[in-house]
Amino acid sequence: xxxxxxxxxxxxxxxxxxxxxxxxxxxxxxxxxxxxxxxxxxxxxxxxxxxxxxxxxxxxxxxxxxxxxxxxxxxxxxxxxxxxxxxxxxxxxxxxxxxxxxxxxxxxxxxxx
Amino acid sequence: xxxxxxxxxxxxxxxxxxxxxxxxxxxxxxxxxxxxxxxxxxxxxxxxxxxxxxxxxxxxxxxxxxxxxxxxxxxxxxxxxxxxxxxxxxxxxxxxxxxxxxxxxxxxxxxxx
Numbered sequence: 001x002x003x004x005x006x007x008x009x010x011x012x013x014x015x016x017x018x019x020x021x022x023x024x025x026x027x028x029x030x031x032x033x034x035x036x037x038x039x040x041x042x043x044x045x046x047x048x049x050x051x052x053x054x055x056x057x058x059x060x061x062x063x064x065x066x067x068x069x070x071x072x073x074x075x076x077x078x079x080x081x082x083x084x085x086x087x088x089x090x091x092x093x094x095x096x097x098x099x100x101x102x103x104x105x106x107x108x109x110x111x112x113x
Numbered sequence: 114x115x116x117x118x119x120x121x122x123x124x125x126x127x128x129x130x131x132x133x134x135x136x137x138x139x140x141x142x143x144x145x146x147x148x149x150x151x152x153x154x155x156x157x158x159x160x161x162x163x164x165x166x167x168x169x170x171x172x173x174x175x176x177x178x179x180x181x182x183x184x185x186x187x188x189x190x191x192x193x194x195x196x197x198x199x200x201x202x203x204x205x206x207x208x209x210x211x212x213x214x215x216x217x218x219x220x221x222x223x224x225x226x
Contacts, residue, residue: 033213042117042204042216043158056213089156098212104150104158 002026004105006092012111013082021077021108025094032075033093033102034067043091049075050098082112115140117207119217126195127225133180134190134220136205145209147181147188152219153201161203164188192222200224 005024013019025032031050035043045059049069057067064082069075079086089109093102116139126132138147149161164172164181171179176196180189192199205217 031212035214040218042206042218043214045213045215048213059213091156091158093158099208101160101163102214103160107156109156 004092004094004103006090006105006108008108009106010109010111012113014113015082015084017082017112019079019082019110021079021090021110023075023077023092023094023105025073025075025092026103027073029094029096029103030072031095031098031100031102032069033095034075034077035091035093037089037091037107039088046077046090048098055098079110082110084112086110087112115142115207115209115215117205117215117217119205119220121220122218123221123223125223125225126192128195128197130195131191131193132195132222134192134203134205134222136188136190136217138186138188138205138207140186140207140209142209145207147179148206148208148214149177149179149188149190150204150206150216151199151201152204158204162190195224197224197226 007022033048034046037043047057052072064080067077089107091107092105095102118137145166147164151159162174176193202219204219206214
């Protein structure tokens with residue numbers, strides 16, 4: 001089917017606001033990953049899911065960041081009380097299962113003013 | 114902790130020529146995977162080539178090949194017959210049992226006509 005999709009493509013918000021970023025993985029992919037890419041840097045791991053459960057959330061920077069995947073497909077990354085330092089491109093990837101090739105979405109560019 | 118280092122922030126090559134991008138990594142593990150990803154301005158990360166650490170033979174994908182030196186912890190990418198469409202950011206990445214990718218800071222490759 002189609003590749004990994006992410007919405008919105010761009011999001012501009014004000015400091016202190018709440019945002020949700022959505023990821024639709026490739027159909028049938030059980031593993032889903034979130035990464036954050038700051039300007040001029042490589043992507044940094046945030047969290048990954050195997051099915052509905054978060055198998056590793058060690059990359060979430062603090063408790064303002066939270067992600068869910070309630071039905072084992074679509075995932076939402078939630079950021080509370082956004083800060084200017086949260087501005088980055090948030091990338092989602094999925095794979096058939098853990099350890100297999102990760103297919104990336106086009107990312108959501110988040111700008112916090 | 115595992116780290117990935119790309120010491121060339123920018124590279125330039127003439128169309129049809131060959132270019133080599135460098136990558137070194139640090140790990141105490143014996144079983145892992147190494148990847149090169151391409152990221153054009155569209156932001157979509159695309160897998161270029163993959164190498165399993167237990168394989169001594171260097172991976173090759175058409176015009177792309179790697180020079181994997183496990184003892185030296187070096188993983189360079191060679192692009193032959195460079196094409197204008199190869200212009201992009203190239204990221205070296207490492208993965209082991211945790212399944213999260215650890216990326217370098219990237220090399221911006223410009224292919225000149």
